[in-house]
Amino acid sequence: MSTKNKMSLSRQDMALKSLFTGYLMVVAIGYMMALVQIQFTHGMADGEMGLSINDIVYSYYGKRSGSVIETKLNGSMKEMVSEQNRLKITNWIHKGANKNDYYDSGIHQIINENCIKCHGPASGMNIPDFTQFDLIVKRAETDTGASFASLARVSHIHLFGIAFIFMFVGLIFSLTTSVPIRLKATVIAMPYVFLVLDISSWWLTKLNPDFAWLTIIGGAAMAFSFCFMWIVSLYEMWFSSYSYREKSNDLLVNKNQVLSKNNECSL
Numbered sequence: 001m002s003t004k005n006k007m008s009l010s011r012q013d014m015a016l017k018s019l020f021t022g023y024l025m026v027v028a029i030g031y032m033m034a035l036v037q038i039q040f041t042h043g044m045a046d047g048e049m050g051l052s053i054n055d056i057v058y059s060y061y062g063k064r065s066g067s068v069i070e071t072k073l074n075g076s077m078k079e080m081v082s083e084q085n086r087l088k089i090t091n092w093i094h095k096g097a098n099k100n101d102y103y104d105s106g107i108h109q110i111i112n113e114n115c116i117k118c119h120g121p122a123s124g125m126n127i128p129d130f131t132q133f134d135l136i137v138k139r140a141e142t143d144t145g146a147s148f149a150s151l152a153r154v155s156h157i158h159l160f161g162i163a164f165i166f167m168f169v170g171l172i173f174s175l176t177t178s179v180p181i182r183l184k185a186t187v188i189a190m191p192y193v194f195l196v197l198d199i200s201s202w203w204l205t206k207l208n209p210d211f212a213w214l215t216i217i218g219g220a221a222m223a224f225s226f227c228f229m230w231i232v233s234l235y236e237m238w239f240s241s242y243s244y245r246e247k248s249n250d251l252l253v254n255k256n257q258v259l260s261k262n263n264e265c266s267l
């Protein structure tokens with residue numbers, strides 16, 4: 001038997017089904033947006049579109065053969081500046097990122113023309129302000145990946161936010177009747193287990209790049225359980241009619257109620 005739950009998705013009225021469907025649709029769009037965002041921030045870390053193990057290593061462990069600016073200029077900031085100016089910036093970093101050279105050899109001007117529109121106080125974006133030399137020079141040092149402060153910030157947001165999303169997706173899915181109970185419980189628990197694994201893997205990768213594959217496994221398992229719950233829930237709500245088994249269960253319950261009422265009357 002699949003479930004002891006008396007409530008089932010297919011038996012809900014239009015109102016609750018619409019609420020659940022609206023929620024599932026919006027959460028799915030949110031999920032897709034998150035994947036697009038990952039492509040832009042981490043996916044480009046190695047300079048090529050698409051998420052790879054290298055992207056994860058560069059993002060968390062860093063590209064320790066170079067600086068953050070170089071990693072970014074070969075990655076997500078590649079299109080912001082011409083090849084020639086990119087080389088000039090890299091040369092300046094290799095020569096020791098000297099403050100006088102910064103102003104004398106035209107780096108200041110390159111940054112002003114190409115970067116300040118976003119990396120300036122006026123853009124309102126929450127990214128380093130390159131009108132301050134100190135903030136530039138800090139990123140000319142060896143790239144050690146994500147800082148512990150930023151990991152802590154992103155970790156707690158993801159733990160709270162994603163746990164909340166899976167609370168409701170799981171709750172809706174728990175009312176389905178076509179999936180055997182053990183499989184159902186596993187699929188509901190999976191995102192929580194893999195969320196913790198995924199986030200732990202960022203910290204582990206920061207310490208040791210060999211852990212980067214854990215990030216891929218964690219993310220893939222979460223996406224798999226999300227899709228599974230999403231498809232089964234929507235299918236049962238809109239396409240599977242109130243099943244024969246449920247109907248006969250209901251009839252049985254009604255019959256028992258009638259019988260017990262009769263007993264009360266005859267007493």
Ligand code: HEC
Binds near residue numbers: 073077127
């Ligand atoms: C169109 C807006 C835009 C322009 C122009 C731009 N950036 Fe960025 N930059 C961003 C955004 C958004 C981020 C954060 C996301 C990311 O890391 O990809 C960022 C992040 C960075 C970082 C990582 C900062 C950190 O420590 O977190 C560096 C380094 C960087 N940019 C360098 C540059 C350089 C150098 C230029 C000019 C050649 C430049 N950017 C031009 C938008 C821009």
